Amino acid sequence: MEAIGPRSHATVLKVTEPEPPRPLSDVGAKKATSSVIDVRSSLSLSPASCSNDNSSHGGGGSATPATTDTSATFGSRLLTPKQDVFEYNAWDHVDPGSDHERYAEEMIRQQREFPAPAEEKDAYNARPNEFWDQFYQSNQNKFFKDRKWLKLEFPELFNWTSSPRFSSASRVRVMELGCGAGNIVFPLLQEMPDRRLMVHACDFSKTAVEVVKGTREKLQPEDQARCDAFIWDISSDRLPEGVAEGSVDFIVMVFVFSALHPSQWRQTIDNLYKASLLKPGGMVFFRDYGRYDLAQVRFKKHRLLEDNLYARGDGTRVYFFTSEQIHAFFGERFVVEQNAVDRRLIVNRKRKVKMYRVWLQGKFRKPDWLDP
Numbered sequence: 001m002e003a004i005g006p007r008s009h010a011t012v013l014k015v016t017e018p019e020p021p022r023p024l025s026d027v028g029a030k031k032a033t034s035s036v037i038d039v040r041s042s043l044s045l046s047p048a049s050c051s052n053d054n055s056s057h058g059g060g061g062s063a064t065p066a067t068t069d070t071s072a073t074f075g076s077r078l079l080t081p082k083q084d085v086f087e088y089n090a091w092d093h094v095d096p097g098s099d100h101e102r103y104a105e106e107m108i109r110q111q112r113e114f115p116a117p118a119e120e121k122d123a124y125n126a127r128p129n130e131f132w133d134q135f136y137q138s139n140q141n142k143f144f145k146d147r148k149w150l151k152l153e154f155p156e157l158f159n160w161t162s163s164p165r166f167s168s169a170s171r172v173r174v175m176e177l178g179c180g181a182g183n184i185v186f187p188l189l190q191e192m193p194d195r196r197l198m199v200h201a202c203d204f205s206k207t208a209v210e211v212v213k214g215t216r217e218k219l220q221p222e223d224q225a226r227c228d229a230f231i232w233d234i235s236s237d238r239l240p241e242g243v244a245e246g247s248v249d250f251i252v253m254v255f256v257f258s259a260l261h262p263s264q265w266r267q268t269i270d271n272l273y274k275a276s277l278l279k280p281g282g283m284v285f286f287r288d289y290g291r292y293d294l295a296q297v298r299f300k301k302h303r304l305l306e307d308n309l310y311a312r313g314d315g316t317r318v319y320f321f322t323s324e325q326i327h328a329f330f331g332e333r334f335v336v337e338q339n340a341v342d343r344r345l346i347v348n349r350k351r352k353v354k355m356y357r358v359w360l361q362g363k364f365r366k367p368d369w370l371d372p
């Protein structure tokens, strides 16, 4: 048996890009003009690219309340019974309905019949960083788009400058976990000229960190001094060197929790909280994949590692959460200020195809009244 390891990007796309499935029925829109949806080739998602879909934030705000949702500001293009679903390319806050749920469950049942072979599973789980290294060797910083929606969804990262809490702070630290190529780090630095801002960018992929360091070198010296990048596995039982315990004001986790194995979730949350990167009162900003997202439903044979956990074609892992899970993980320790489901219906107007995207978004605050 050929050893499983990171492969070239070309091979990855050729061999494993999962073909989108054919849904069972047309669902979700009140005024459908087609009774069959075929999502085949209508959304060119390459591995990990679901997290690259900035269109989910194109419009502004409305989210489906989940366990706790106080201030969702997602897209605002709403589909009413009077509208033709194929009038626009995308709609926010569309409930896919029970037909879609049944369809998704059927797809997942089929995936379970053909899980990834045991020896492949071991390789994906044993050396996950190497698959990401390979991903960044192929893509450098050209894959993910800058997260321009950050300011809309997480304004707290930007408006702290006028908050009394920070009026006497000499440093305000933002730490991004799983920073990838820096698509959050650099827009944040650019948008925030405040000299007190310090951005710590970490990733367990050494190639990703090299990419970030390379971009950092091109910044003005004063901006270089406002960020650093280093290798750290967020599920490790050691905290990173160079970031003092209890020193971080904001943690950003965007499409990184889903890359972990379930056995790593608890240690990772401990790292944010108990071992305490965060200051009391510090916030975690979270965004990740939701259950029955198109990217989950379209996985084909031999990609399923465990329930709701998959290996993409390039060997990187991805898990699809429910908002209840997220609430259980974070709610145990944090004050849940937001835990929302962001749904979007993507439409291929020409082919009369509908596809449902599901993301989760949360804001979790470490209580002020506890010691770090």
Ligand SMILES: C[S@@+](CC[C@H](N)C(=O)[O-])C[C@H]1O[C@@H](n2cnc3c(N)ncnc32)[C@H](O)[C@@H]1O
Pocket (backbone or CB within 6 Å): 048, 051, 132, 144, 147, 177, 178, 179, 180, 181, 182, 183, 184, 202, 203, 204, 205, 208, 232, 233, 234, 235, 253, 254, 255, 256, 259, 260
């Ligand atoms: C989908 S990318 C998201 C990158 C970035 N957050 C963004 O939104 O552009 C996931 C990133 O998480 C990193 N990652 C996965 N598991 C990790 C771990 N255990 N520790 C640190 N980084 C990890 C990967 O290397 C990859 O760069």
